[in-house]
Amino acid sequence: MIRLRMLTTLVDAIRADLRRPHPFAYERIGFLCCKQSSVPSGYLLLGYRYVPIEDDRYLRDKSVGASFDATAIRTGMQLALTEEASVFHVHVHKHAGVPRMSRVDTREMQQLMPCFVNVCPERLHGALVMSVDRAYARVWGTALETSGADVSRITSVGDHIKVLS
Amino acid sequence: MTDQYTRQSFLGAKSAELLQNATVAIVGLGGGGSHVAQQLAHVGIGRMLLFDPDSLELSNLNRLIGGTAADVGASTEKVEIARRMFVAINPAAEVHTYAVQWQLAADALREADVVISCLDSYAARQDLEVSVRRFLTPLIDIGMDVHLVNEQPHMTGQVIVSVPGGPCFRCLGFLTDENLRQEAELYGAAGGRPQVVWSNGVLASVAVGLVVELLTGWQRRRFRAEYLHFDANEHVITRSPRLEYAPKQCTHFAADFVGEPVL
Numbered sequence: 001m002i003r004l005r006m007l008t009t010l011v012d013a014i015r016a017d018l019r020r021p022h023p024f025a026y027e028r029i030g031f032l033c034c035k036q037s038s039v040p041s042g043y044l045l046l047g048y049r050y051v052p053i054e055d056d057r058y059l060r061d062k063s064v065g066a067s068f069d070a071t072a073i074r075t076g077m078q079l080a081l082t083e084e085a086s087v088f089h090v091h092v093h094k095h096a097g098v099p100r101m102s103r104v105d106t107r108e109m110q111q112l113m114p115c116f117v118n119v120c121p122e123r124l125h126g127a128l129v130m131s132v133d134r135a136y137a138r139v140w141g142t143a144l145e146t147s148g149a150d151v152s153r154i155t156s157v158g159d160h161i162k163v164l165s
Numbered sequence: 166m167t168d169q170y171t172r173q174s175f176l177g178a179k180s181a182e183l184l185q186n187a188t189v190a191i192v193g194l195g196g197g198g199s200h201v202a203q204q205l206a207h208v209g210i211g212r213m214l215l216f217d218p219d220s221l222e223l224s225n226l227n228r229l230i231g232g233t234a235a236d237v238g239a240s241t242e243k244v245e246i247a248r249r250m251f252v253a254i255n256p257a258a259e260v261h262t263y264a265v266q267w268q269l270a271a272d273a274l275r276e277a278d279v280v281i282s283c284l285d286s287y288a289a290r291q292d293l294e295v296s297v298r299r300f301l302t303p304l305i306d307i308g309m310d311v312h313l314v315n316e317q318p319h320m321t322g323q324v325i326v327s328v329p330g331g332p333c334f335r336c337l338g339f340l341t342d343e344n345l346r347q348e349a350e351l352y353g354a355a356g357g358r359p360q361v362v363w364s365n366g367v368l369a370s371v372a373v374g375l376v377v378e379l380l381t382g383w384q385r386r387r388f389r390a391e392y393l394h395f396d397a398n399e400h401v402i403t404r405s406p407r408l409e410y411a412p413k414q415c416t417h418f419a420a421d422f423v424g425e426p427v428l
Contacts, residue, residue, distance in 0.1 A: 003276070005301045007330050007420060035424025037300070039276045046301055048421040153186075157301050157329055159389070160382035161278050163183060 001152045002124070004034065004137055006047030008158025015130060017052045018092045025058045027065040027092060031076045033085040036123050043124060045086050045139075045151070051079065064104055066091065073115055080120035087116050088128040088137065098165065099131040101138060113140040113148075126151070135164040170209055176383040185211035187380050188276050192216045192267045192293060193283030194243040196228035196360045197307045200369030201281055202247040203230050206254035208377060213251060213260045214277055215244040216267040228362040267293070275300045279376055282306040285358055287340055287348050294327055294334050298418045299426065301329045305375055306339075307368040309397065311359040320364055320397035323405075324371045326379075330420055331389030332411035339392070339407075364397040371395075371402065389413060 018028045030052040034045040053072045061067035080087045089112060093099040101109070109127045116125035117140060126139035126148070137151035154165040170181040177183070189210050191198045194217040205213065220240040221232045229243070231250035244262035251260050263270040274280065280297050282304055284290055290306055297304045309322035327333050334340040371393060378384055392405035414420075 007301060009330055009420070037275055037425055038272060040273050041276060044275050044300065046423040048423045155278065157303060159387045160379050161187075161303070162382070163186070 001041040002043045002045065002139060002149060003039075004045045004047065004128075004151045004154045006032075006034075006156055008156040008162065010047055010050060011130075011156045011164070014050050014090060015092070017050065018090070018130070022055060022058060022066070024060060025066040029053050029066050029068060029072075030090045031079060032088040032090050032128055033079050033083060034088065036086045045124065047088075049085075050090070051075065064108070073112065076112075077115050077119045080116045080123065080125065084120060084123065086123045086125055086139075087120075088126050090128045090130065092130045094132065096132045096134070098134045099129045099136050101127060101129055101136065105129065109138070109140070117141055128154075130164075133164075137165070173208070176377065176381050180377075180381045180383065181209055183381050184209045184377070187278050188212040188214065189376060190214040190216065190274055190277035190280045191247070191283060192274070192280060193285070194229075194247045195219075195225065195283060195285075196362065196365040197309075197369050197372075198281070198283035199228075199230040199232070199243070199247055199250075200366050201283065201307075201372055202251055203254070204369065204373040205376065206251040206258065208373065209255065210376075211258055213248075213258060214263070214273055215247050215260065216263045216265070216270060216274065217243045217247075218265050219243050221246060228360050228365055230362075268296075271296060275302075277302055279379055280304050281372055281376065284308075287345050290334060291340055291345065294340075295418075298327070298329050298333065299423055301423060303328045303379055305372050306334070307365075307372045309360065309364050309368060309395070318359075320359075320361070322364055322368045322395035322397055324368055324375065324391070324393045324395070326375055326388070326391035328379075328389055329415075329418070331415060332408075332413070333415045333417050335417050336411045336415055337390060337392050337405070337407050338411070364395065367397070367400075367402070368395060 033049040034047050037044045053068050057068045057072040059067040076087050121142045124139040124141040128137045135154045138148050140148040156162045220242050221236045223237050231246045242264045244264050248260045248262050282293050304327040306325045311318050311320050392408045394405050395402050
């Protein structure tokens, strides 16, 4: 079982950032850094920092909601390498309820995740899709099947413990 | 929602599912922790982690819920008494027991959504809070003590909620260098602390209410911490004024200070 836990203040900050309109991209993207711990049932990932992708790192690609350049990818890789972090690609689907990864999301992650896994193979890395009120996450890593694994429980800790998944 | 929980359905349409899918840890299964375990079983918590290295002794029988005279003779572990009681009430629950100091099973403790501290020293509470804060886990502490006031015994207690990001035990003035120092000076000389079943029960009930509030959010109350004081002689619970003066954000634990410590 894989759990992802973070403060509600961090979740709010991520949503606030991703809601900001971009000059030309349809949606925004950021990276969530997590510390990884082993627990008897599997893994616990603890979100601690969110790094938005800078405006000028987006590419003018109308075939997807947002596309970013190699510098942005290197930012994520650097976070994984220097902080030994589990790094999540984060974006929003603008609806309520538990989101799912689209075909485009899956295709993009198959290209992006090996970059993170190569620089920090001892950690899981993944994609976090947030909706208006819930979230879905999938992780990849050398400890898992190549197809990755769903994060079973995503919670935010604040006024109360909100189950996002 | 099954019939078992219809009387608490006001907690929310999904409350039974939220409680069933939650993992709650109790550290210390003595007079306070055994009460908490019993009530959490009734409430419908689906997964429990129980930590206590001790076995039942005769002096525990005045207050340890679920303990029997036969358990004293058999030196039954306190975690086993709590497990037995829990599954008797809630057979579908998954209950894991650790008859060791929690530090020796710290990786298991990390799975908890909420931890309840039923420890009896300031130093032990400090150790536990330092650990669970790193894993973004709310901590609820209960405890009671008896002091002599004008040569009369006066029972007091507290229930404190420490939520990551919000004020901690030190921010709330519950843990201070002075009370840790005084406790250290008495180390080995304090003997058994006075405990009675009814005041433990009050404190445990309040703690269980706070667990349910944290897991369901049913009151929609915005709280970053709680500090309740119990005057057990007068049977009165009041909110500590220390809450008003505590910083809104913790000044001792940074929000990004998470995961296993790097030595």
